[in-house]
Every structure is written in C-alpha cells, then in structure tokens.
Amino acid sequence: MSTREVSRSRAWLMAARPQTMPAAVSPVLVGAGLAVGRGVFAPLPALVALLGAVLIQIGTNFANDYYDAVQGADTADREGFTRVTAGGLIDPAEVKRAMWLTFAAAIVVGTYLVAVGGLPILIVGLLSVAAGVAYTGGPYPLGYHGLGDLFVFVFFGLVAVTGTYYVQAAARLGVEFLTLVPRPELVPLVAVVASLPVAAISTDILVVNNVRDREEDATTGKRTLVVRFGYGVARAQFLALLALAYAVPVGLAAATSAPTTLLPLLTLPYAALVARTLLAETSGEALNPALERTGKLLAAFSALFALGLAL
Numbered sequence: 001m002s003t004r005e006v007s008r009s010r011a012w013l014m015a016a017r018p019q020t021m022p023a024a025v026s027p028v029l030v031g032a033g034l035a036v037g038r039g040v041f042a043p044l045p046a047l048v049a050l051l052g053a054v055l056i057q058i059g060t061n062f063a064n065d066y067y068d069a070v071q072g073a074d075t076a077d078r079e080g081f082t083r084v085t086a087g088g089l090i091d092p093a094e095v096k097r098a099m100w101l102t103f104a105a106a107i108v109v110g111t112y113l114v115a116v117g118g119l120p121i122l123i124v125g126l127l128s129v130a131a132g133v134a135y136t137g138g139p140y141p142l143g144y145h146g147l148g149d150l151f152v153f154v155f156f157g158l159v160a161v162t163g164t165y166y167v168q169a170a171a172r173l174g175v176e177f178l179t180l181v182p183r184p185e186l187v188p189l190v191a192v193v194a195s196l197p198v199a200a201i202s203t204d205i206l207v208v209n210n211v212r213d214r215e216e217d218a219t220t221g222k223r224t225l226v227v228r229f230g231y232g233v234a235r236a237q238f239l240a241l242l243a244l245a246y247a248v249p250v251g252l253a254a255a256t257s258a259p260t261t262l263l264p265l266l267t268l269p270y271a272a273l274v275a276r277t278l279l280a281e282t283s284g285e286a287l288n289p290a291l292e293r294t295g296k297l298l299a300a301f302s303a304l305f306a307l308g309l310a311l
Contacts, residue, residue, distance in 0.1 A: 011089040014082060015098070017061040022295040023156050023205060024057035025050065026302035027198045031164025033306025034194050042171040048112050049164045052125070055106035060132035062099035064143075066092060067136035071144075071220075103129045117170040118177040124163055131155055146225045149237075152206050157199020158192065165191040193252065197245035197264070197305060201298040207238045208278055208294050212287035235279055242271055249305060260308040264301045271297055 028050040035041040069085035070092060084090045110125040131151055135143050142151050169186045210217070210224040211234050218227045226234035246268065252261040274297055277290040 008090075011084045012098075015062055015065050015084040015090060015095060016058045019292055019295055020057060020061060020205075021054065022299040022302075023152075023202050024053040024160075026202070026298050027156060027160030027195065028053055028164045029302045029306040030194055030198055030309065031161045031191070032168070033309040034161075034191055035165050035168040036310035038169075038188075038190075040165075040169040040172040042168040045113065045116050045167040045171045046164060048109060049167055052106050052109045052113065053160060053164075055102055055109060056128055056132055059099055059102035059106060059129070060135060062095055062102060063133050064136045066095040066099060067141065069095075071136070071141075099133075103132065113167050116175075117167045118175050119180055120182055121163065121167060123180075124159055128155055128159065143224065144222050146223055146228055148206055148210070149203050149225055153199045153203045156202040158195045161195030161198055162187050162191045190252070193248060194305070194309060197248045198298070198302055200241040200245040201294070201301060204238050204241050205291065205294045205298065207234055207241070208274075208287055208291045210234065211278060211282060212284050212291065214282065231282065238278055239275060242275060245301065246271075249308065258308075258311075260311040261305070263304040263308040266304060267297060267301045270300065 028046065031049070032041060032046045035046070065083050065085050069083060082089075085092050085095050106129060107125065110121070114122045114125065131142070132155075134141065135148060135151055142148055166182060166187050170182075173183075173185060175182070175186065207226070210226045211231060213222075214224070214226045214231070214234075216222075217224055225237065246265065249261045249264050253259050270293070274290055274293045277286055277293075281287055281290070
C-alpha cells in the first residue's frame with residue numbers, strides 16, 4: 001500500500017471521527033440494558049439500532065466536517081482535531097457525497113426497525129437524519145445558533161435510548177404499524193428517565209468542544225452558547241449536566257430499591273478529573289484530551305448503568 005493510500009485511508013478515518021462513537025453506542029447500551037431488566041430484550045432490533053446509530057453519528061461527522069469548511073467556520077487557527085475538508089485532505093465534494101451515502105445507509109438499515117416499530121420509528125429516523133444535516137448545514141444551522149446542545153440532548157440521549165428500548169419492546173409485545181402514539185409499556189417513564197444521563201454527558205462532550213473553540217467560533221459567526229454567554233455559563237452548564245447524570249441512578253435506586261443502578265457512581269472520580277480541566281483551561285492543548293476523556297466517561301458510565309439496569 002502506497003503512502004498516498006495510507007494517507008487517504010487515515011483521512012477518511014479522521015473524517016469519521018471514531019473518538020465520537022461513544023455518543024452512538026452508549027444510548028443503545030442503556031436501552032438494551034433496561035430492556036434486559038424489564039424482560040423485553042430483543043437482540044436483533046438492538047443490534048440493528050446500534051448499527052443505525054453508528055451510521056447516523058458518522059454521517060453527522062461528515063456533515064460537520066463539510067459544512068463547517070464551506071461556511072468558513074474551520075480556520076487555520078483551529079485548536080481542535082484536524083478537519084479533512086478544511087485541511088484539504090479530501091475534496092469537499094467527496095465528503096459531501098460520503099455524508100449522503102452514510103445517511104442513505106442509515107435509512108436502509110432503519111427499514112427493518114420501521115418494520116418492527118411502525119410509524120413512530122419512521123418519523124424519528126427521518127427526523128434524526130434531517131437533524132444530523134441541519135446541525136451545521138441548511139438555511140438555519142442549529143449549531144450556529146446555540147441550538148446544538150438541545151439537538152445532542154434530544155437525539156443522542158432521549159430519542160436514542162427510548163428508541164432503542166421501544167424497538168425491542170415492540171418486537172416482543174407487538175405494535176400496530178400506523179399507531180402514532182406508542183402504548184405506555186413500549187415507552188415507559190423509566191426509559192425516559194434512564195435516557196437523561198446519556199443525554200447529559202453527551203451534551204457535555206459538546207460543551208467541552210465549544211469551550212475549546214469559543215474564540216474561533218466568535219470570529220467566524222458561530223453563535224454557540226459559550227460564545228453568547230461566556231465561559232462561566234458554559235462551565236455551570238457542564239456541572240449541572242453532570243449533576244443530572246449522577247442524580248438519576250441515585251433516584252432510580254431510591255425509587256426501585258435496586259442498588260445496582262448505583263454502579264455508574266464508580267465513574268465519579270474520572271468525571272471530577274474532566275470537570276477540573278474544563279474549569280481551569282480553555283486551550284486546545286488541554287481540552288482536546290478532556291474531550292476524549294468526556295467520551296470515555298460517557299462510555300464507562302453507560303456501560304455500568306446498562307449493567308445496573310439489566311441486573
């Protein structure tokens with residue numbers, strides 16, 4: 001294999017951003033763990049949900065890489081990880097094509113989940129793909145107007161966890177295809193509550209990213225929450241989301257008398273390490289490792305939470 005081929009392969013890997021995969025895998029783990037605990041685990045729908053989540057994550061990463069470059073949000077002063085479009089490693093048209101092909105693959109994979117879960121999954125799936133594009137693309141990019149945090153909280157937390165649980169419960173309990181509002185046993189309150197820690201820590205990944213990029217975003221017109229309100233508000237947001245994440249297992253343990261849901265508290269020292277860095281630093285040199293650590297925190301928390309819910 002030539003140097004050019006190796007370089008190109010690495011460039012596509014950089015564009016896919018494997019370090020962001022915890023945001024795709026974690027909600028599926030939690031949704032599957034809860035399904036095991038409630039006796040509705042269905043391996044094939046869970047596996048297909050995982051594949052669909054990974055494809056949507058990669059498609060969103062391609063979209064961010066492409067749209068941030070063509071809209072001038074990625075500059076030579078960027079402190080984050082290298083973007084392949086802005087860096088000239090891959091032609092913009094190729095990145096855009098890869099984005100649409102990846103989202104198309106997610107839709108194809110999702111047809112099985114639609115067959116299992118009916119109309120709600122069709123609507124949620126299409127909205128997820130549309131939101132993945134609209135995060136940095138389209139006439140009103142969500143991430144450019146301070147709505148990126150809400151997008152991540154909803155789609156990579158609430159929707160992903162409850163959706164994973166729903167398709168398994170639907171496979172086990174049955175569902176009418178055209179029923180728009182699922183029966184309570186298909187999306188129980190506990191599934192919504194269990195999605196909150198994943199939503200919170202996933203959003204914290206974005207908070208770290210946006211704190212690191214604040215100066216560049218301010219000059220390029222990307223009005224994230226930290227650009228609008230400053231470092232102090234962003235740090236308070238980070239801590240509040242962490243508090244929410246750790247409050248949920250405690251609340252579930254108290255409400256259900258199931259102490260196994262307290263397992264995620266084992267990650268508290270690691271969360272404190274990440275928080276300490278964010279509270280003191282703004283440079284890419286410090287926050288790039290913190291960004292990866294926040295992803296690892298999400299993965300570890302979710303794995304322990306899934307295990308606790310299953311038990």
